[in-house]
Amino acid sequence: MRTKVFLCECGGNISENLDLKALKKALASSGVEVLRHPFLCSPEGQAFFEARILPGEAVLVGACSPHLHGPTFKTLSKKLRVRAFHMVALREEAAWIGKEGAYQRALRLLKGALSALPYYQAPDLKEFPITKALLIIGGGIAGLSAALKASEKELPVYLVEREAFLGGKAVFLDRLYPRLECASCLVSPRLSALSHQKNIRLYTLSRVLQVGGRPGAYEVTLEERPRYVDPERCHGCGECLRVCPVNPPALTMDPPHPVPRAPVIHAARCLHFKGEGCSRCKEVCSRKAIRFEENPRLHRLKVGGIIVATGFKPYPVEKIPYYGYKRLPGVITLWDLEKAFCQKEALRGFDGGPPRKVAVVHCAGSRDRRHLSYCSEICCGLALKAGILLRERLSAEVYHFYLDLRLKSPEGEALLRRAKEEGLRFIRGQVAEISEVPLRPEDEGRLTLLAENTLQPGQKVWAVDLVVLVPGFVPEGGSEEVASLLGLCPDRFGFFSPREEKTAPVETLRKGIWIAGAASGPKDLSESVLSGEAAALEALLFLEKSAFLADTEWVDWEEERCGRCWLCVEVCPFKALRVSPKGLKVEEALCCGCGLCASACPSGALRIKPFPRQAYLQTLEALANAP
Amino acid sequence: MEPGLLLEDILQKLAEEGYQISKRTFLYYVQLGLLPKGKRKGQKKGGVKFYYPTWTLERLKAILELKKKGLKLKEIQERLPKKAPSPPLPKTFSQAERLKDCNACGICGAICPVYEEMDLPPWRLIQAWEEVPDSLPSANTPWVCVGCYLCETRCPQEIPIVEFLRFLRREGLPPGRRWRKHPEWSRIFWSLLEERGRSFDFGAVHAYQIRVLGPAEDQRLLLRLPGPEGEKEVTAPSKIKGLPALKRALERARGWK
């Protein structure tokens, strides 16, 4: 079998650290033909590749990681009927590590791969039909944008929301950064459009219980908790909220634009469920919408793809004891402030009166190794916006304590200028403490805040009536659960990692699963909408096909050798293996041939067929014998 | 003048960093001229010890590294600089890398209980150190620090601020530029400690005035408190038994580098 080796310079990325000339010489001496190209992935490079290969030859490509251009060369090789194909990441595994030793590393990798090449076997391609339905987990702005976009094609869209109402955090926003336009004017039309869309089915108070099946044909079980109010009958008059004797009422309908427009009964607070025989809400309801007899329900859905839009939550700043959140009156978060503005609630300072002096504390827990080591980027703009509203609506003196002002979008600087013109003060310094105990006697009755003005030494004690803490973004609670149900990989901060951060931002490593919104990292409203729609379009492209092709038959199970410990089932991150009465069963559409199961198997009963044991042994031998 | 390092100290330090070298090899290198000769110094208890300049350690490390690469001693000799590195290695803060994390957020100054007494807050000293490690502004900060560690509990980057100030107090300024607010009290503290093994927590009474009456054998201490109590006499501390040994040990410990 003739073998050809292609070496890519990667525009200097590889050739600058690696002596390709010497490498070519060393390999050529072992009898293979070595070809070199400055950019093998470019159109010219691909033409070069195509022109030099004959059917039946074996091909080894030394270039970037197979994650990047693996598919490019694999497809070409397949087209050219190459007998065996393999790729070595010369760039990532040799050149980028450093000049020193790069040549030796490259030579060993290539020699190893070469000696194994004759043993590689191409996996079988198979066709898998696709169910034309889409599931979206999370009914925040990203999820509902995705649902609206996807519903434009005639296929069923299921939107699952854990809370009682749709819209997530967006419905409690008052104004938007940076133009201070009305948030609900933008969000509420989308919410109402949702209920007009016939092919969208909403599940509120619901969570995903189980996910089975495979890409293109997932079987999902949802659990819907009872609302105790029939949204079909209720028309949201709110009479029941007024007659509820409990304080706060056991029925709520918090959002200014509730969708669905029907309250929810919280059984834990409701007197009826405490056995006290109350049914005032039921008696007052003219539409007979109250249903105390409702029970949790299970729904089984068949979908071809899933969009995960589980969103974010603000960092729980009560974890920072010296800021006094949830302990001190007059210490609130930015999200509390948004909600108060949105619901037209009066703001109260530390002494219970209207606040005259307000501190906006940026980076509450952010860029702090003990809390969030990262910057969420969005919060500075939100904080600036909040400061301006506090000034304009309360005529309060507003002090921003910041570290660096990270104002996104070209409009950000203009907003900062407006803030300064309106008299907002900006103090560069991290707040060290917020306390009810004054350091100066005259500050009694106010909150004492310690922060050094690092740009102008002098003052470090500030007395204010209200403190607005600005927390960073963390993944919404329950996203780990979703990750483990779907086999997604969260990054070290708990956000879902896209397949490729920059070039495939809404795809995941799992076929048929996409991510949208702040679930994959801090995003503002427009970015959430953007990623929601992008995910929907990706999903539509996938779902419009009747089937997809995938490599299969990766795993070979030797029954006699198997000790039935099922470690393989446990380690498989794709949930591709399961135990059946007949032994180990591989779900072909889920398996991607990563080989974790084979390496975990203590008795050697599992093999990855395209890479037979002989191939590994040859590689190891070549590695061991290399200079 | 610092006495330098003992052979044992050098080997110990190297062993901690994972280098293996015997006493014999060390002396052989000295003989070859790869390493500097030690200075003789008579010991109070009798006997003689050899002290090697502090840069010996770095030089020996360099030799061992070259040796690892397979160079012969002769080749090593050619590669190494002929003489002592000059000027001698500056004393550096062992956790200097951590200081790079400082974002100048000012939280250390903000939480510092004695901020108002400091010429500069800790973070400014860190920034100055990052700029030019050897020329620190002559601020009183390291000496004003009361060691409450509040800054370290707040610092978002968990920088060892108190350790850094401690380092500056000890090593950061050249001799003669030592900043000491109360040299007299310090003297009394140490003389009591050396003559009795116990002292008087002068730290605790820094804020108050103190007077010593009588000769060393019959010391009386008068403490003036800024309260209604006024001046009151306190007894000198009692003596310990193992005093001579303690005195000698303290002297040796002072010579530590």
Next chain:
Amino acid sequence: MKILYYPGCSSEHLARDLYLSIETLASSLGVELEVLSDWNCCGAREIEEAPEGVGLFLAARNLALAQGEELLVACSLCFHNLKRAQDLLRKEAGFRARIAELLKEEGLELSLKTPQILPLTEFLARLDLSKFRSAGFRGLPVAVYYGCFLSRPCPTDLEALEKALSAVGYPVVPTTLKSHCCGGHLPRTDSPVIKNLCQRLIFEAHQKGATGLAVACPVCKLNLEIYGGPSFPVRYFTQYLGLALGLSPSWLGLPEEE
């Protein structure tokens, strides 16, 4: 019960009342305090300006003298110095070897494991104090104050004072500044800084309804008494405990009228 005990220099003058109350309290609790024989000064704050070896040696000599599982320490500065040195000696083999050589002269040997340095607060909190409470004693609400060295950098149990005091019947008022700084050894007499710090601590205790402040550290006590304002009582927590046990004020270093 017998426990090895390191009094520290302040026992001889500045904080004699603390030590008097400790001894009285110990004897009525049936605890035998075995004073560490030939203990020496830990170097207080002055070691900060001496080479590292000096402070390490002063602490190590005491640690080597202490042949026992635990060493009870009352003064929080001594606790800090001993604990810091012990941690450093455990971590750094180089220091350990050099200190061992200095100790050899007196025939002393340093153990890596023992003694465990036990602050007085934790020791008293783990005894069952409630059964010693004098019949009919009704404690007035107090606030507690730990100060720096029991809180940082080697934190001790910061509920110990609350546990001990409430066991004998004092309602303990929760405060937020119990681990803050009183100004410590701020070396100036004319500075308003220390006054502000101390008055703030007293202000909080007073504002939250305490009738007195129970402290653990001699330096804090002195600062708070002198700068905190005249009308608010600041006492060692051991004195509060003694009163609850029905012990005579004069045995606790308190004026007779208490």
